[in-house]
Structure formats: structure tokens, C-alpha cells
Amino acid sequence: MGSIGPSSLRKETRNPLASGVSREFNGFSAQGKPISDGQSAKGLGKHDEAIHSLELPKQKECSVTEPNYEAIGRYTHLVGELDSLSMKRRSLFTRIVGVLKNANENPLESKVPRKCNFEAVRDLLDEAEEIEKAIRSTVDQVNELAPLADKSAIS
Incomplete structure (x- = not known):
């Protein structure tokens, strides 16, 4: 059996963004900029990484009708x-x-x-x-x- 040390723990809890996995936040970065198809969320700050890991419920489409x-x-x-x-x-x-x-x-x-x-x-x-x-x-x-x-x- 191998030892469980800090390096093995670190390996298992690595941030997926650090490994180049593309994550989007409803198609926008945390700064509100759109993320295009070829663009990944790599290089975002720690705050942005936390926001990208959140899953939000899908929003209903609002149909606001203009008054007659x-x-x-x-x-x-x-x-x-x-x-x-x-x-x-x-x-x-x-x-x-x-x-x-x-x-x-x-x-x-x-x-x-x-x-x-x-x-x-x-x-x-x-x-x-x-x-x-x-x-x-x-x-x-x-x-x-x-x-x-x-x-x-x-x-």
C-alpha cells in the first residue's frame, strides 16, 4: 500500500480549471464578457474559478409585453x-x-x-x-x- 501524503491529496483535489478544462458560466466570464467557442476559462483568477464552479438553476425566459x-x-x-x-x-x-x-x-x-x-x-x-x-x-x-x-x- 502506498502512503497517503500531501502530494497525493493535492493530486486528487486539483482544480479542473488548472488542468485546462474549459468551464463556462452561462456562456460568460465572471467579468460579464462572452466566452466564445474556441476560448476557455483558463487563466481566470481564484474568484472567477469559484464562480465557474457554481451551478445555477436555468432561468425561465421572461416575455415582457409592452403595454398597449x-x-x-x-x-x-x-x-x-x-x-x-x-x-x-x-x-x-x-x-x-x-x-x-x-x-x-x-x-x-x-x-x-x-x-x-x-x-x-x-x-x-x-x-x-x-x-x-x-x-x-x-x-x-x-x-x-x-x-x-x-x-x-x-x-
């Missing part, structure tokens, strides 16, 4: 349009209430009830109905754009 700016712009515009339409509808409802309230008031001087302007109420209701249709249509458009714009749908 057109959809975001259209979504934002339509949400602003909804605010405008809601304000118009609210204004019409206030006017309808005003006409009806005026007709409902009891005159102090006369025993004859006030006349109600039903034609004005009908016209205002028709206009409010058209705005309601526009609101519903706009809500549908916003909800179609929401996933493309990475925004939340509205109800």
Missing part, C-alpha cells in the same frame, strides 16, 4: 366620456324634478293648481333616455378595452 398604449388611451378617453355623460344625465334629472316640483307647489293666492308642463318633462325624459343608451354603449366599449389596457372592467 392605444387601448390605454381609448380606455381613459371613454372613462372621461362616461363622466361627462353621467353629469349630463344628472342635470336632466334635476331639470325634470324642477318642472314637476313647480307643478306640485300649492299657490297661496289662487285655489287653482299650477299647470304642469308635461311636454317639457317628456322632452327631458327622451333626452335622458338617449344619454342612458350612450352610457350603456360606452360602458360596453370600456369593458371590451379593459383587458387590453390591463385595467379593471366597470359595471
Whole structure:
């Protein structure tokens, strides 16, 4: 049997880089420089050797998609349009209430009830109905754009 001395231990634990074995770190040196096919990792410093001996898990490929700016712009515009339409509808409802309230008031001087302007109420209701249709249509458009714009749908 042979003796186990320091020289035999050294032989068994030699660094593979010192013997000319080419090692790559995902195709790059520790300095971040690409290692070409004909190039080896020989001659790297001790720190680089330690890095090359590490095995890292494979990274998943990230697919970062760019935001759909057109959809975001259209979504934002339509949400602003909804605010405008809601304000118009609210204004019409206030006017309808005003006409009806005026007709409902009891005159102090006369025993004859006030006349109600039903034609004005009908016209205002028709206009409010058209705005309601526009609101519903706009809500549908916003909800179609929401996933493309990475925004939340509205109800």
C-alpha cells in the first residue's frame, strides 16, 4: 500500500480549471464578457474559478409585453366620456324634478293648481333616455378595452 501524503491529496483535489478544462458560466466570464467557442476559462483568477464552479438553476425566459398604449388611451378617453355623460344625465334629472316640483307647489293666492308642463318633462325624459343608451354603449366599449389596457372592467 502506498502512503497517503500531501502530494497525493493535492493530486486528487486539483482544480479542473488548472488542468485546462474549459468551464463556462452561462456562456460568460465572471467579468460579464462572452466566452466564445474556441476560448476557455483558463487563466481566470481564484474568484472567477469559484464562480465557474457554481451551478445555477436555468432561468425561465421572461416575455415582457409592452403595454398597449392605444387601448390605454381609448380606455381613459371613454372613462372621461362616461363622466361627462353621467353629469349630463344628472342635470336632466334635476331639470325634470324642477318642472314637476313647480307643478306640485300649492299657490297661496289662487285655489287653482299650477299647470304642469308635461311636454317639457317628456322632452327631458327622451333626452335622458338617449344619454342612458350612450352610457350603456360606452360602458360596453370600456369593458371590451379593459383587458387590453390591463385595467379593471366597470359595471
